[in-house]
Amino acid sequence: MKAFRKFSYPVFxxxxxxxxxxxxxxxQAVAITFLIxxxxxLSQDIVLGKxxxxxxxxxxxxxxxxxxxxxxNHEFGWPILATIPLAILIPILGGLLLAGPIVHLxxxxxxxxxxxxxxxxxxxxxxxxxxxxxxxxxxxxxDSLSLFGTQLTSQVSVYYFAFAVLLLxxxxxxxxxxxxxxxxxxxxREDQLAAESIGINTRLYKIFAFGLGAGIAGLAGTVxxxxxxxxxxxxxxxxQSVLFFSIVIVGxxxxxxxxxxxxxxxxLPEIFREFATWRFFIFGFAMILAMILRPRGxxxxxxxxxxxxxxxxGSHGA
Amino acid sequence: MDIFxxxxxxxxTIGSMFALVALGxxxxxxxxxxxxxxHGDMVAASAFxxxxxxxxxxxxxxxLGAVIAIFLLSAGSMAVVGVILxxxxxxPLREAPRLSxxxxxxxxxxxxxxxxxxxxxxxxxxxxxxxxxxxxxxxGVVISLIQVIILAxxxxxxxxxxxxVEKTRMGAAIRASSIDQDAARLMGIxxxxxxxxxxxxxxxxxxxxxxxxxxxxxxxxxxxxxQYGLYAFVAAIMGGIGNIPGAMLxxxxxxxxxxFIAGYVSSTWADAFTFILLIVILIVRPTxxxxxxxxxxx
Numbered sequence: 001m002k003a004f005r006k007f008s009y010p011v012f013x014x015x016x017x018x019x020x021x022x023x024x025x026x027x028q029a030v031a032i033t034f035l036i037x038x039x040x041x042l043s044q045d046i047v048l049g050k051x052x053x054x055x056x057x058x059x060x061x062x063x064x065x066x067x068x069x070x071x072x073n074h075e076f077g078w079p080i081l082a083t084i085p086l087a088i089l090i091p092i093l094g095g096l097l098l099a100g101p102i103v104h105l106x107x108x109x110x111x112x113x114x115x116x117x118x119x120x121x122x123x124x125x126x127x128x129x130x131x132x133x134x135x136x137x138x139x140x141x142x143d144s145l146s147l148f149g150t151q152l153t154s155q156v157s158v159y160y161f162a163f164a165v166l167l168l169x170x171x172x173x174x175x176x177x178x179x180x181x182x183x184x185x186x187x188x189r190e191d192q193l194a195a196e197s198i199g200i201n202t203r204l205y206k207i208f209a210f211g212l213g214a215g216i217a218g219l220a221g222t223v224x225x226x227x228x229x230x231x232x233x234x235x236x237x238x239x240q241s242v243l244f245f246s247i248v249i250v251g252x253x254x255x256x257x258x259x260x261x262x263x264x265x266x267x268l269p270e271i272f273r274e275f276a277t278w279r280f281f282i283f284g285f286a287m288i289l290a291m292i293l294r295p296r297g298x299x300x301x302x303x304x305x306x307x308x309x310x311x312x313x314g315s316h317g318a
Numbered sequence: 319m320d321i322f323x324x325x326x327x328x329x330x331t332i333g334s335m336f337a338l339v340a341l342g343x344x345x346x347x348x349x350x351x352x353x354x355x356x357h358g359d360m361v362a363a364s365a366f367x368x369x370x371x372x373x374x375x376x377x378x379x380x381x382l383g384a385v386i387a388i389f390l391l392s393a394g395s396m397a398v399v400g401v402i403l404x405x406x407x408x409x410p411l412r413e414a415p416r417l418s419x420x421x422x423x424x425x426x427x428x429x430x431x432x433x434x435x436x437x438x439x440x441x442x443x444x445x446x447x448x449x450x451x452x453x454x455x456x457x458g459v460v461i462s463l464i465q466v467i468i469l470a471x472x473x474x475x476x477x478x479x480x481x482x483v484e485k486t487r488m489g490a491a492i493r494a495s496s497i498d499q500d501a502a503r504l505m506g507i508x509x510x511x512x513x514x515x516x517x518x519x520x521x522x523x524x525x526x527x528x529x530x531x532x533x534x535x536x537x538x539x540x541x542x543x544x545q546y547g548l549y550a551f552v553a554a555i556m557g558g559i560g561n562i563p564g565a566m567l568x569x570x571x572x573x574x575x576x577x578f579i580a581g582y583v584s585s586t587w588a589d590a591f592t593f594i595l596l597i598v599i600l601i602v603r604p605t606x607x608x609x610x611x612x613x614x615x616x
Contacts, residue, residue: 116593287425
């Protein structure tokens with residue numbers, strides 16, 4: 001398994017790097033969707049999987065980033081790439097502000113509060129607060145990518161943009177796992193009281209996780225707005241959050257698991273288009289079955305490099 | 319003032335529907351510590367089952383006996399669905415990590431919701447007018463017979479449930495199981511049957527709620543379970559989830575709040591205000607209005 005892991009990542013990256021040249025326009029679009037939703041699902045994993053906070057509102061931050069890009073581009077004429085800093089910062093700020101008063105809530109209460117934030121957000125978009133969100137139709141007709149004055153209109157450039165964002169996200173997650181905040185989040189998730197008693201500022205790290213997840217989701221939002229050159233409220237509905245939530249748990253909150261989950265949830269339906277009406281019916285059964293057969297997820301996460309002899313009983317993750 | 323009284327009447331009606339549905343969430347949560355996301359979709363399914371019973375079985379009769387039969391049959395079939403749901407999707411996950419059960423519940427919700435769509439189609443159906451469309455004008459406040467029936471029947475059901483849980487041996491077993499399942503088992507309580515019983519009660523109350531939604535709003539859609547279910551769930555959380563009087567109180571508070579928002583502000587902001595109210599309540603009282611502050615045991 002270990003050797004397999006060692007090889008599978010380079011192979012995966014190599015395949016992803018050449019993929020757009022092997023696909024036609026339609027499948028390129030599917031591949032881009034896969035990349036974008038993978039980034040959002042991984043950002044959800046930071047909050048839900050890595051830190052154990054029941055967040056069911058990740059689409060909110062995804063949407064915040066997408067709308068930031070769309071509004072800055074459409075209303076103020078900023079080039080898409082120039083909106084990136086704000087499309088990351090505004091969701092981070094939103095994440096910190098929203099998480100601040102609620103992170104102390106117990107599991108299920110936190111879950112319903114985050115659903116609430118997501119619903120309030122979508123309603124704000126639909127009611128066109130401030131007159132910049134375009135109401136129920138959203139904003140359409142965004143510019144395509146441009147770099148130093150060169151127009152990058154082809155879908156392949158969007159693909160590489162999305163791919164770069166995914167690589168960045170994976171790099172952040174890899175570093176997170178090896179860093180002090182990552183270990184703190186891990187303890188937090190395993191046992192909050194124990195974490196607190198060894199001096200971890202649980203409140204700080206919980207808010208940190210929300211902010212980090214929000215920033216990454218916001219960046220994914222920019223890619224989304226670029227790819228579809230449009231944003232609309234229903235794309236960031238809480239149903240989307242439910243999907244990301246399920247992907248992380250079914251996947252087992254590990255990178256391969258989450259990517260597999262995104263593939264099943266968003267790419268398979270494109271392959272089996274004739275079963276479109278049966279899609280969620282089948283997914284529902286698949287979710288139940290996956291959880292019964294593998295309660296810790298398809299590919300359960302392991303944390304860091306803890307030597308085997310130190311792990312007692314082998315219970316890992318909650 | 320007229321608006322106030324009118325919205326008071328409407329709010330109590332909506333509130334009692336929320337409360338009925340919220341009871342299903344809160345009872346399941348009380349014993350299993352699980353948010354039964356499929357409950358809202360069972361409420362929706364009940365409205366469709368009621369519609370089919372009305373057209374296929376009752377031959378579109380609207381006599382009192384036929385209406386009672388529709389209610390009983392719908393509630394009965396949802397009780398069966400609820401027990402099957404628990405057996406298939408939740409029981410195997412009782413010892414699993416909590417989030418696994420949540421995802422299983424979400425999966426069950428998708429199955430039921432899309433099952434409704436596959437059987438009855440994706441378009442809105444019109445629920446039959448089972449109750450004569452009578453209404454009375456009480457000095458500017460219009461109250462319909464449907465509203466009176468919804469309010470009265472909900473109150474009766476809730477009182478019956480309250481006495482059942484508080485005053486009977488079976489109710490004591492439910493309360494014991496929700497405090498500590500292992501200890502309850504040691505006292506000779508069959509926790510599995512208690513959980514099945516809870517799904518029977520919760521699902522049939524939800525089924526009645528679903529029929530009320532059909533009667534009151536008339537238009538029923540396959541995905542309305544998310545919407546009403548979420549509201550009822552919010553009501554349960556507001557009252558303090560796991561707490562039966564809390565769910566009733568939460569439902570009424572939420573119904574009245576919604577009606578006043580619709581009457582005085584705008585119904586396009588109803589969702590946003592509802593959740594802002596919820597968030598404010600949770601910030602002030604982290605376990606809901608009637609929820610107990612449980613100290614975490616180490």
